[in-house]
Amino acid sequence: ETGVTQTPRHLVMGMTNKKSLKCEQHLGHNAMYWYKQSAKKPLELMFVYSLEERVENNSVPSRFSPECPNSSHLFLHLHTLQPEDSALYLCASSQSRALNTEAFFGQGTRLTVV
Amino acid sequence: DAKTTQPNSMESNEEEPVHLPCNHSTISGTDYIHWYRQLPSQGPEYVIHGLTSNVNNRMASLAIAEDRKSSTLILHRATLRDAAVYYCILRVGQNFVFGPGTRLSVLP
Numbered sequence: 001e002t003g004v005t006q007t008p009r010h011l012v013m014g015m016t017n018k019k020s021l022k023c024e025q026h027l028g029h030n031a032m033y034w035y036k037q038s039a040k041k042p043l044e045l046m047f048v049y050s051l052e053e054r055v056e057n058n059s060v061p062s063r064f065s066p067e068c069p070n071s072s073h074l075f076l077h078l079h080t081l082q083p084e085d086s087a088l089y090l091c092a093s094s095q096s097r098a099l100n101t102e103a104f105f106g107q108g109t110r111l112t113v114v
Numbered sequence: 115d116a117k118t119t120q121p122n123s124m125e126s127n128e129e130e131p132v133h134l135p136c137n138h139s140t141i142s143g144t145d146y147i148h149w150y151r152q153l154p155s156q157g158p159e160y161v162i163h164g165l166t167s168n169v170n171n172r173m174a175s176l177a178i179a180e181d182r183k184s185s186t187l188i189l190h191r192a193t194l195r196d197a198a199v200y201y202c203i204l205r206v207g208q209n210f211v212f213g214p215g216t217r218l219s220v221l222p
Contacts, residue, residue, distance in 0.1 A: 002157070002159070004157075033209075033210070035212075042212045042213055042214050042215070043158070043212040045209055045210070045211060048209060056209065090157045090158070092157070092158075092210070094210075097208035097209075098208075099144060099145065099146050099205050099208065100146050100163065100165070102148065102160040102163060103150075103158075103160065103210050104160065105157030105158045105159065106157050107156055107157050108156070108157050
């Protein structure tokens with residue numbers, strides 16, 4: 001148990017659906033991250049929030065829309081996804097973005113787009 | 115854009131020590147060396163990190179070369195539960211950027 005909780009653990013959605021992934025941490029961390037992990041590929045950093053402000057957006061398509069309403073919660077809103085978006089989506093948090101801090105990851109949401 | 119290189123895979127026998135190498139020849143003076151591992155069907159898990167001196171914790175030891183261009187993660191006694199992908203990471207800017215890592219297999 002890392003203190004970072006992601007829901008749901010598994011999600012199957014059609015290409016025309018709208019769904020949201022939720023991430024919650026009560027570690028008092030100020031930075032939160034979304035990563036995508038496709039089969040047999042390294043983790044890809046998608047978005048970074050620091051003190052509830054988005055500070056990084058790594059050329060992610062607009063069909064992925066993050067939201068950070070407070071320091072404990074992070075959402076990833078999904079709409080009109082493609083089958084190639086099927087992947088494990090991981091949320092992480094860290095005390096800050098200082099170089100000596102470590103990240104704590106959730107267990108991920110396994111997303112399948114049909 | 116990972117700044118580290120690791121072997122794709124390694125094997126170890128159970129209850130033997132494992133030394134996982136990592137090269138980071140472009141490391142800068144302020145870069146911390148981080149190690150994470152990812153067990154099957156789970157998110158990555160923090161293992162250890164260090165700057166210049168060797169580091170020990172309950173999970174592993176981190177040996178850092180004097181010139182800091184390489185490091186070694188040491189698992190003192192591998193168990194079957196240590197089978198995972200191990201990632202050596204230098205922060206890119208302020209971000210955790212993962213490479214492909216080393217897949218460690220532990221043989222009974």
